[in-house]
Amino acid sequence: MKKRSIRKILVANRGEIALRVMRTCRELGIGTVAVHSEADANMPHVQYADESVCIGPAPSQKSYLVTEAILHAARTTGADAIHPGYGFLSENAAFAQCAQDAGFIFIGPGPAAIRSMGDKTRARKLVAAAGVPVIPGTEGAVEKEADAAAFCQKHGFPILIKAAAGGGGKGMRVVRSIEEFSAAFTGARSEATTAFGDGRVYLETYLEEPRHIEFQIVADRKGNTIHLGERECTIQRRHQKVVEESPSVVLDEPLRRLMGETAVRAAKACRYENAGTIEFLVDANRKFYFLEMNTRLQVEHPVTELRTGIDLVALQIRIAEGELLPWTQDQIQQSGHAIECRICAEDPANNFLPSTGRILHLRPAGGVGVRDDRGIDAGGDISVYYDPMIAKLIVRGATREEALRRMNRALGEYEVLGVHTNIAFCRFVINHEQFRAGTFNTHFVAEHFRPDLLPPPAGEAVRAAAFLCAWLEHTRRQHPGNGIPSAETPGAVRKTWKDERLRFMRGDEP
Amino acid sequence: MKTYTVCMAGGEYTFDVDASGRWSMEGTPVESPVQETGPGVYAVNLGGRTCRVVARSADEAYLFLLEGVQRVATVETERTRLIKRYARPEGTVHHRLEIHAPMPALVGRLLVAAGDEVQAGQPLLVLEAMKMENEIKAHRDARVKEIVVVPGHTVEKGQLLIVLE
Numbered sequence: 001m002k003k004r005s006i007r008k009i010l011v012a013n014r015g016e017i018a019l020r021v022m023r024t025c026r027e028l029g030i031g032t033v034a035v036h037s038e039a040d041a042n043m044p045h046v047q048y049a050d051e052s053v054c055i056g057p058a059p060s061q062k063s064y065l066v067t068e069a070i071l072h073a074a075r076t077t078g079a080d081a082i083h084p085g086y087g088f089l090s091e092n093a094a095f096a097q098c099a100q101d102a103g104f105i106f107i108g109p110g111p112a113a114i115r116s117m118g119d120k121t122r123a124r125k126l127v128a129a130a131g132v133p134v135i136p137g138t139e140g141a142v143e144k145e146a147d148a149a150a151f152c153q154k155h156g157f158p159i160l161i162k163a164a165a166g167g168g169g170k171g172m173r174v175v176r177s178i179e180e181f182s183a184a185f186t187g188a189r190s191e192a193t194t195a196f197g198d199g200r201v202y203l204e205t206y207l208e209e210p211r212h213i214e215f216q217i218v219a220d221r222k223g224n225t226i227h228l229g230e231r232e233c234t235i236q237r238r239h240q241k242v243v244e245e246s247p248s249v250v251l252d253e254p255l256r257r258l259m260g261e262t263a264v265r266a267a268k269a270c271r272y273e274n275a276g277t278i279e280f281l282v283d284a285n286r287k288f289y290f291l292e293m294n295t296r297l298q299v300e301h302p303v304t305e306l307r308t309g310i311d312l313v314a315l316q317i318r319i320a321e322g323e324l325l326p327w328t329q330d331q332i333q334q335s336g337h338a339i340e341c342r343i344c345a346e347d348p349a350n351n352f353l354p355s356t357g358r359i360l361h362l363r364p365a366g367g368v369g370v371r372d373d374r375g376i377d378a379g380g381d382i383s384v385y386y387d388p389m390i391a392k393l394i395v396r397g398a399t400r401e402e403a404l405r406r407m408n409r410a411l412g413e414y415e416v417l418g419v420h421t422n423i424a425f426c427r428f429v430i431n432h433e434q435f436r437a438g439t440f441n442t443h444f445v446a447e448h449f450r451p452d453l454l455p456p457p458a459g460e461a462v463r464a465a466a467f468l469c470a471w472l473e474h475t476r477r478q479h480p481g482n483g484i485p486s487a488e489t490p491g492a493v494r495k496t497w498k499d500e501r502l503r504f505m506r507g508d509e510p
Numbered sequence: 511m512k513t514y515t516v517c518m519a520g521g522e523y524t525f526d527v528d529a530s531g532r533w534s535m536e537g538t539p540v541e542s543p544v545q546e547t548g549p550g551v552y553a554v555n556l557g558g559r560t561c562r563v564v565a566r567s568a569d570e571a572y573l574f575l576l577e578g579v580q581r582v583a584t585v586e587t588e589r590t591r592l593i594k595r596y597a598r599p600e601g602t603v604h605h606r607l608e609i610h611a612p613m614p615a616l617v618g619r620l621l622v623a624a625g626d627e628v629q630a631g632q633p634l635l636v637l638e639a640m641k642m643e644n645e646i647k648a649h650r651d652a653r654v655k656e657i658v659v660v661p662g663h664t665v666e667k668g669q670l671l672i673v674l675e
Contacts, residue, residue, distance in 0.1 A: 170642070187643075190619065191643050194618070194638065194643070238642070349579075350612075353612055353613045354613050354614075354615075354639045354640045354642075355613075356613070356614045356639075356667075360550065360566050360573070361549075361550055361551070361564050361566070361575075363564075384614050384615060384616065384639050384640060384664070386640065387640060388640045411578065412577070412578065414578065415564055415575055415578075416575075416580075417550070417564050417565075417566060417573060417574070417575050417580055418566075418573075418580075419580070420579075420580055421578070421580070423578035423579075424577065424578045424579050427578065454579070455577075456519075457519065457576045457577045457579070458577070460556075460558060460559070460561065461561055461563075461576055461577060462518075462519060462521070462523075462576065463523065463535075463556060464554040464555075464556060464561035464563055465518070465554075465561075465563050465565070465574050465576055465581075465583070466516040466518055466521075466523035466525075466583065467516075467523070467525055467533075467535065467540075467543065467544075467554060467556060468544060468552050468554050468563045468565055468574070469516045469518070469565065469572045469574065469583040469585050470514035470516050470523075470525040470527075470585055471525075471533070471543070471544045471554075472565065472567065472572060472585075473514055473572075473585035474512070474514060474527055476567070
């Protein structure tokens with residue numbers, strides 16, 4: 001294949017990742033096309049793009065997941081390449097194939113690599129044949145409950161049920177006894193059907209107290225493959241990552257080299273091209289096992305960018321154009337310590353229930369060493385249709401200690417009003433002594449977090465806020481309709497009739 | 511003189527303001543204490559350091575941020591306090607037999623049918639929000655009287671899902 005330079009990229013995604021990809025495009029002088037659902041027409045990624053196309057109604061099954069709508073948008077705008085971001089169609093081999101067949105460059109691996117790594121049972125077989133250690137599990141997808149029970153009999157509990165087509169914790173269940181099995185099996189299959197349109201599941205031995213450590217891989221068309229170090233993603237809640245950092249405190253240089261080389265071998269096993277991630281589980285004895293490969297850019301990729309100084313999206317674009325990797329493994333330099341917290345619209349005080357609504361006020365953190373990757377502003381809505389992530393807050397420090405202090409400071413600056421957020425929970429995690437000491441596993445949140453452990457606010461701040469509320473109420477009563485910004489009409493003048501009605505209802509003094 | 515009582519974060523705070531707009535807190539005067547520095551952003555100084563407070567009015571309450579956590583405050587005058595005390599009997603009856611949606615969501619699978627006997631902790635139905643499935647469980651032993659919602663429908667936070675008896 002010849003080199004082909006890209007002039008205009010359609011980003012088949014929304015929110016922060018769409019914006020993040022477009023920012024690099026703009027630096028490289030490449031045109032950008034946004035696609036959006038009807039609900040997302042005014043989102044920052046649409047405003048940022050050179051052109052935008054509405055591809056359907058709010059539910060992603062009718063917009064961001066519709067291959068034909070996206071390809072049509074690419075054709076009408078004259079885009080020559082498609083970046084899928086993460087989630088949605090990013091790991092859909094049929095989409096990558098259709099995009100290529102329609103003459104577009106798909107910025108990511110080829111459909112064959114997506115297919116072989118996307119099917120988790122095939123992936124395990126493939127990498128095991130290349131000498132990569134894997135966790136004991138069923139050969140393929142398990143259709144009948146009886147076959148599943150046979151596996152449990154042989155390997156014992158606990159076991160993990162996982163969706164063959166999926167990731168991100170959907171369709172996943174831990175089963176600790178035979179009594180729990182039937183309900184978990186049915187539940188996992190149904191959740192997998194809903195999330196991926198494919199209800200097949202497989203079983204594997206469940207490791208106790210594991211850590212989740214992944215390696216960033218990049219590979220070019222000629223098969224040159226290197227890794228860009230690890231990301232520790234052990235802090236998860238319901239299998240969703242919350243805090244990621246690099247380097248991992250449990251890897252020493254020999255283990256890092258061994259795992260890095262193994263990750264490269266796993267990527268080569270499927271002739272991988274472009275950026276991808278090999279996920280490992282590391283047990284209490286520091287033995288590591290291949291978990292899965294994510295054939296796309298990861299949510300947490302900025303952690304690697306801050307340690308290597310490499311713009312991964314720019315590298316993805318150059319590789320997609322047919323360029324060879326500009327570095328060998330020895331030339332990759334990494335320094336400092338990077339941490340990411342995912343700021344999500346959910347309520348830690350109330351079992352992390354998703355919190356929907358309009359963002360009334362938003363002020364990100366700033367200052368030295370702080371990066372804010374975000375795709376929503378004040379005035380934007382958090383809806384039931386999409387992921388509840390508001391922003392990724394990433395910091396870099398010379399040492400882990402400095403990075404943790406910086407993250408604590410940055411989380412303290414971050415202001416979101418209108419929906420509940422997990423900001424206080426993120427602070428709880430990074431200030432927890434087990435997290436500081438580096439002695440944690442994937443059960444950290446379940447074992448250590450209770451809402452009543454969130455620190456109470458300081459007396460002075462409480463008094464100031466209380467006084468402000470009294471002052472606002474007094475002002476409103478003195479000057480009805482005097483423009484106190486309200487939740488219904490952010491920043492706008494409050495309607496007088498409503499005030500009058502409230503005064504009547506409350507029996508206020510005239 | 512007017513007295514305002516602010517109820518928030520489990521505490522009550524009382525402030526007075528006189529006819530010429532001078533404020534005092536527990537008998538101590540506070541000088542020109544509030545400045546709006548942006549839409550819904552205020553600098554508040556009660557005689558110590560200047561605090562930044564982000565707040566919005568929301569119906570009959572105020573939303574504000576306190577160390578990264580969104581909280582709600584209600585403000586009462588002496589008169590509204592009095593009315594409230596007489597209007598609302600102590601300990602309003604809680605309809606524990608009604609199962610409400612804890613969040614806006616799509617109704618997924620129904621796991622029980624009307625007439626079923628259910629035990630405390632038994633899943634009743636699945637709500638899908640932000641692509642995660644959430645099982646809604648019975649909080650007591652009961653019989654399912656009525657299922658109010660249909661799979662595929664969107665429900666608002668607090669909407670009635672199932673009635674037990």
